[in-house]
Amino acid sequence: MLSPVHLLNIARVVMEEGTWGMTSGDNVAGLELACVWIAEGLMIVGGSIYMARGGLTSYICCPDCTVWFKDPTKTMSYEMPEDLDKVVHDLKGLNLKTLHHLTPLTGQKPASLEFDIFFCPACSTFGCFDLQTVELIQKKKKVETKKAKLIDRLLLPKEGLADLLK
Numbered sequence: 001m002l003s004p005v006h007l008l009n010i011a012r013v014v015m016e017e018g019t020w021g022m023t024s025g026d027n028v029a030g031l032e033l034a035c036v037w038i039a040e041g042l043m044i045v046g047g048s049i050y051m052a053r054g055g056l057t058s059y060i061c062c063p064d065c066t067v068w069f070k071d072p073t074k075t076m077s078y079e080m081p082e083d084l085d086k087v088v089h090d091l092k093g094l095n096l097k098t099l100h101h102l103t104p105l106t107g108q109k110p111a112s113l114e115f116d117i118f119f120c121p122a123c124s125t126f127g128c129f130d131l132q133t134v135e136l137i138q139k140k141k142k143v144e145t146k147k148a149k150l151i152d153r154l155l156l157p158k159e160g161l162a163d164l165l166k
């Protein structure tokens with residue numbers, strides 16, 4: 001036969017288990033929430049990568065200091081070279097010296113070449129570059145600029161970078 005004291009003990013154990021169960025539930029909920037946050041974080045990162053590839057956004061994240069930036073540190077404009085394919089090939093091979101053979105753009109031309117270089121504003125060691133053609137198209141009353149990427153965010157190596165840019 002159960003004594004009132006024993007019943008009280010059982011009730012306390014059930015209550016404690018219940019409390020423990022609820023705490024455990026909360027922990028699970030907390031974990032799930034953390035997972036949702038991680039998933040959302042990944043989606044944002046994934047979305048950014050996807051958008052960067054699609055050319056819709058131009059944000060870059062420095063992997064060293066996780067600083068986001070989008071503006072080119074330097075933009076250089078050149079006359080459209082006759083051997084564009086070779087220039088693109090050279091730049092894809094990180095032969096940046098090929099830029100010295102290009103003629104800097106003077107005035108406005110119907111077609112030109114733009115070289116954008118991006119360096120992390122925080123550490124200045126992480127960098128990449130873009131190469132794009134710039135076309136000026138005369139519309140009825142205004143001139144439209146049409147850009148087409150030839151090289152999209154090619155990573156610049158940290159080692160020997162100064163030599164590459166000489």
Ligand SMILES: [Zn+2]
Nearest residue numbers: 062065120123
């Ligand atoms: Zn950085």
